[in-house]
């Protein structure tokens with residue numbers, strides 16, 4: 001009798017678990033459909049590859065946490081994280097971009113990523129979280145947190161940027177990001193260098209560090225963006241990714257992006273100012 005009860009209880013539990021997994025799947029399917037619908041996908045093959053890991057597990061129900069629900073757990077944590085980090089004129093990575101970068105980390109098992117231009121950490125923290133929860137890798141973030149470095153000259157927003165930056169307290173911005181790294185317990189997966197990208201490059205050369213993903217979102221002057229590309233591109237591994245921010249709406253960034261685009265495969269181009277999306281993802285050849 002006891003045995004039968006336990007059997008019944010187990011069956012009910014398993015059914016509940018299956019139901020949870022099916023609900024997870026439905027949510028992730030509609031999330032994926034929305035992303036695919038929203039995106040201007042320029043490279044169909046690669047976008048299918050990006051989608052595959054989610055969908056191929058769709059029929060693979062398991063009573064341990066499925067890869068699908070593991071991914072959803074990461075997206076939920078990123079969503080919660082972004083709710084706590086302010087979005088303003090100085091920076092504002094939308095959830096969609098943060099989750100796509102996290103998706104690259106766990107889909108392609110990326111171990112080492114670098115971000116130029118951290119600001120409040122809306123893009124660095126989600127990437128670090130993805131490393132913590134999936135690949136156990138490291139997200140490097142570079143930002144000098146200095147007024148003179150934050151000013152920009154060849155954008156239509158020069159005056160607005162100056163006004164905005166003069167009101168910022170760079171020391172406390174830096175401290176806030178260090179606190180976030182602690183409070184989200186990603187200390188082992190996130191290294192913040194308070195340097196310009198030009199100063200930081202020697203750290204990576206001296207320590208023989210190469211990257212699977214480079215996120216360029218520092219100073220938007222053409223000359224600075226070009227410098228970031230020239231310094232960091234040689235340190236991206238074969239098959240690695242470049243995520244470039246503001247490459248459509250900012251002429252100064254767009255000129256550099258246009259050059260890169262002629263050399264590397266475009267995986268995704270995204271421009272929807274309603275949700276603050278203005279970025280592209282490129283991939284280097286495999287060898």
Ligand SMILES: C[S@@+](CC[C@H](N)C(=O)[O-])C[C@H]1O[C@@H](n2cnc3c(N)ncnc32)[C@H](O)[C@@H]1O
Pocket residue numbers: 090091092093116117118119120121122123124142143144145146149150195196197198217218219224
């Ligand atoms: C647009 S914000 C970054 C936004 C952030 N990635 C996000 O998504 O929320 C640009 C940042 O680049 C930083 N920056 C300016 N010059 C830099 C340089 N030479 N190297 C690295 N970061 C730089 C600024 O201090 C600023 O915090």
